[in-house]
Amino acid sequence: MKNILLVYPYGNQKNLMLNFAIHLAEKGIVADSICIDDFSCRKVSEVRWPLLFRLYMKLMETSHSQFLRKAGLRMLNGFFLRRSTVRGYDLVDFHAYTDSYNGIMARCVEKKLGFDITLWGSDLMRAGEEKLERMRFGFDNCLHIKLSDNLYEVLREKYGDEYDAKARIVYFGNSDLEVIDSVTGEEKDLLRKKLFGDTAGKLILTCGYNGSQGQNHLEIFDAIRKIDPELLERIHVVVPLTYGSTAEYNQRIKSVLDSIGAGYTMLESYLSAKENAVLRLTSDIVVNIQDTDALAGSLQDHLYCGGVCVIGSWLRYIIYDRNDVFYIKTEKGDLAENISHAISEYPSLKERCSRNHSIIRDILSWESTIKNWAEAYGE
Numbered sequence: 001m002k003n004i005l006l007v008y009p010y011g012n013q014k015n016l017m018l019n020f021a022i023h024l025a026e027k028g029i030v031a032d033s034i035c036i037d038d039f040s041c042r043k044v045s046e047v048r049w050p051l052l053f054r055l056y057m058k059l060m061e062t063s064h065s066q067f068l069r070k071a072g073l074r075m076l077n078g079f080f081l082r083r084s085t086v087r088g089y090d091l092v093d094f095h096a097y098t099d100s101y102n103g104i105m106a107r108c109v110e111k112k113l114g115f116d117i118t119l120w121g122s123d124l125m126r127a128g129e130e131k132l133e134r135m136r137f138g139f140d141n142c143l144h145i146k147l148s149d150n151l152y153e154v155l156r157e158k159y160g161d162e163y164d165a166k167a168r169i170v171y172f173g174n175s176d177l178e179v180i181d182s183v184t185g186e187e188k189d190l191l192r193k194k195l196f197g198d199t200a201g202k203l204i205l206t207c208g209y210n211g212s213q214g215q216n217h218l219e220i221f222d223a224i225r226k227i228d229p230e231l232l233e234r235i236h237v238v239v240p241l242t243y244g245s246t247a248e249y250n251q252r253i254k255s256v257l258d259s260i261g262a263g264y265t266m267l268e269s270y271l272s273a274k275e276n277a278v279l280r281l282t283s284d285i286v287v288n289i290q291d292t293d294a295l296a297g298s299l300q301d302h303l304y305c306g307g308v309c310v311i312g313s314w315l316r317y318i319i320y321d322r323n324d325v326f327y328i329k330t331e332k333g334d335l336a337e338n339i340s341h342a343i344s345e346y347p348s349l350k351e352r353c354s355r356n357h358s359i360i361r362d363i364l365s366w367e368s369t370i371k372n373w374a375e376a377y378g379e
Contacts, residue, residue: 003045003088004377006033007104008095011040012243017095018042019175020373023366027374032089036100045088089113091143091377096120097135109141116376118170119147124154125292132158139163144376146170148295149318168376171319173366176301180277191278195238196265202236203346205339206283206307209298211245211268214291221256223287223335229261231343237264240279242271280305284350285342288312289332295319303327304360308342308349310335323359326352 004024008017014035021031021042030045092108092115094101108115117138124147127135139145139159145166147155152167196204205224208215217239224237237257241250250268257264271279280301288299289312302309303320309327311317320327328349330338342349362368 002029002090002377004029004031004091004093005089006031006093006095007101008033008035009037009098009100010096011035011037014040014042015175016172019366020172023173023370024373024377027370029374029377036098091115093118093146093377094138094142097123097138099131099134102134102137105138105141114143115141116144116146117142119145119151119155121151121293121295124151124158127158139166142166144168144379146373146376149322150295150316153316153318168372170372170376171295171364171369172297173369174297174300174304174360174364175366176273176277176280176297177304177361177365179273180280180301180305183274183277183281187274188278188281191275192282195267195271195275195279196236196282199236199263202263203234203284203343204238204282205235205285205287205343206238206240206279206302207287208290209240209288209296210243211241211249212290213249216289216291217253218256219332220287220289220335221253221260223339224262225260226336227340227343231340232260232262234343235262235285237262238267238279238283239264240267240271242267242269277301280307283307284346285310285339287335287339288315289330289335290315300360300364303353303356306350306353306357308346308353310338310342319363323363325356325359327356 006017006021017033017035021033021044024031025044032045033042034040092104092113094105094115095118097117097119105115107113124135139162143166145155145163146168148171149169152169155163155167192199207217207220224232224235237260239253239257241253245268250266254266257266267279280298283302283305284307286299286302286307286309288296288309293299293315295317299309299311303325310330311327313329313331317325328338328342
């Protein structure tokens with residue numbers, strides 16, 4: 001049985017990494033994990049971390065002090081993590097490459113412990129020249145670079161064919177699909193009313209999936225403003241802003257929406273898993289024209305639920321195109337026309353989108369994706 005350590009930077013990804021570890025175990029791979037954002041650990045193997053390290057990690061988990069956390073991060077990279085946690089593992093897998101990893105990677109090299117790098121998207125797509133140069137240390141010394149088809153193309157744009165031999169195409173499974181399937185008709189009706197109010201008879205048009213300005217909400221609203229007033233009457237606009245936003249940006253969005261004339265809902269509070277599932281299930285039309293995207297889970301959910309998705313043509317979803325997933329590609333200049341088309345031809349487009357449900361399950365459920373991970377770890 002192989003023991004690996006998953007190192008990842010974002011505390012809000014604990015559930016993803018937990019599900020990942022559970023499915024790896026089904027393939028005979030035991031995965032411990034550590035998050036360098038909030039110092040939380042998940043340990044299931046027999047590898048023993050030193051007592052001082054375990055006490056230190058417990059302190060970090062329970063500490064509410066920003067000073068302790070910042071000091072702790074320096075200590076984590078400077079001593080404990082470098083010198084302690086790499087002991088006893090067959091492989092370390094660094095997820096979402098950050099500069100914080102370089103010291104730990106150096107320790108792996110020193111101890112001749114193999115490590116992989118798994119790219120998540122923005123770690124590569126938004127890296128400037130200086131960071132790209134710093135990332136060479138990890139890429140030069142790792143065993144494999146695991147990434148999606150989309151990111152493989154970006155890697156080649158940045159580094160040519162330098163790392164082709166190390167690239168392994170993998171995708172995370174999507175646990176949201178199971179939550180979506182568990183929603184009953186009654187829950188869907190109740191939560192739709194809770195989220196959007198009385199919108200019976202309206203098409204829910206969802207704009208983006210978070211509050212980042214990179215979602216280009218204002219350009220979507222400009223396009224909506226240009227559509228025929230008769231079509232405008234048929235929609236209710238929903239804007240998910242539950243993370244990545246600011247109060248100032250939210251107020252700007254509200255001012256613009258007030259001027260358009262369509263009914264709207266701004267989702268600014270945390271949504272439960274069931275509420276998120278209902279958002280996907282009830283979104284009739286989805287507009288996604290963000291600047292960059294590796295392969296957002298929320299868009300997978302919308303496609304799985306049969307939403308009519310209008311997506312920027314510059315967002316390269318290779319796995320969707322290869323598997324004949326149906327969606328509408330748009331340039332920004334054609335957005336108003338494509339939104340109008342989605343509204344006026346909704347019944348026929350909805351029928352075409354209904355087949356996306358089985359395709360997404362076949363290519364992006366954990367059962368489908370975990371095989372490639374196991375093969376990459378087994379090499």
